[in-house]
Amino acid sequence: MKILTLVFVLLFGIIGKAQELKGTVLNIKNNEPIVGASVYFDNTSIGTITNFNGEFSINLKQPINSPLVVSFIGFETQIHTIKNFNTIKQFKLKEDINALEEVVLNSKDEWSRQYKLKQFRREFLGQSEFAKQCKILNEDALILNFERETKQLIASANSPIIIKNEALDYIIKYDIKDFAITYNINLESNLDLEKAFKTVASVVYSGTTFFENIKSKKHKRALRNREKAYIGSTLHFMRAIANNRIKKEKFKVFKGQYQTDPSLYIKTFKNDSLNVTEVELLMKLNILCKGRQSAIKSEVKRFYIDAYGNHSPIDKVLFGGFMARQRIGDFLPVNYGL
Structure with a gap:
C-alpha cells in the first residue's frame, strides 16, 4: 500500500509540472473578443486559435523560451515573453492602421515583379533539395522593391506568408518583420540591371x-526528410551542446583546421532556476557533421539554450557554412522530435 501511495505521489508531481497557458484576446477598442486569433510560440508547432469567446489554451510539456505571438489579420501583432504560466493572460490588440493604407510602389524600380519574386524565393526558401519542394501559397501578399541607391531588394507583406513544404509535410506561416537582400552589382553598367552580373553580399x-x-x-518519406534536415542543423548542434552530447551526436569540432576536444572551448553551466543551459563559447569554432561544414561564433560572454534547443540572444550567436545557408525550406520547429 505504501508503494502504491509513493507511485501516486510521484506521478502526481510529474503531472503537476505540466504547463498550461490560458488567456483571452480582445479588441482594445471595444473589449470585444477576437475570434480566430492566432496564438503560438515562435518557431514551433505549439499554438492554437481563439474560440468564440476569444479564449485560448496551450499545453506545454516543458518550459520554453520562445516568445508568444498573438496575431489577427487587420490588427497589430503582439510578441510577449511569458515568464509566469500560472495566471490567465489577457491580450488586447489594436487595429493596424498601416494595413489600411495604400501601398506605394517605387516608380523607379528597374526590376520586374517576376524577377524580384525569383530572387526572393531563392534567398527566402533556399536552394536545397527541400527548398525546391516549397511553394508560397499567397505571393500576392508580398511587396517587393529594388532600391538602386542601396543595391537592396526589400520585402514586406500585408499578411503572414504561407508556405507549403511538400518535402517535410509542413504548412509554415511566416510573419515578415524585415527582409533585405544586398547585392554586389555595377550600377554604372549600361546593361539591364536584371541581366547585369551580380552576387549576393548579404541576406538579412x-x-x-x-x-x-x-x-x-x-508522410513516411517526409519524416525521413525531417531527420535529414535535422542532422547538422543549428537546432541539432544546440541540443547537443545543452545535453553534453556533441561527440555522441557525431559533431566534430575544429580550432582552425585542427580537430579539438569540444569541452576545451565550449563550457556549459546548468541553470535549473531558469530551466536553461548557459554556454560560454571561448572562440570561433568550425564544425563538421556527416560532411556538413559550419562555423559558430558568439558575440556575448554567455548565451542560453532551453530544453527545446532554442538559443538566445539569437542575434549574438553567428553561424557560417551549412548552418548559415539553411533557409525556410530546411527549417524545423524547435519542438521537433520532442
Missing part, C-alpha cells in the same frame, strides 16, 4: 514562424 531577415503538421500520402 527576421519574423515569426508557426509550423502546422500535415499528413500527405508521402
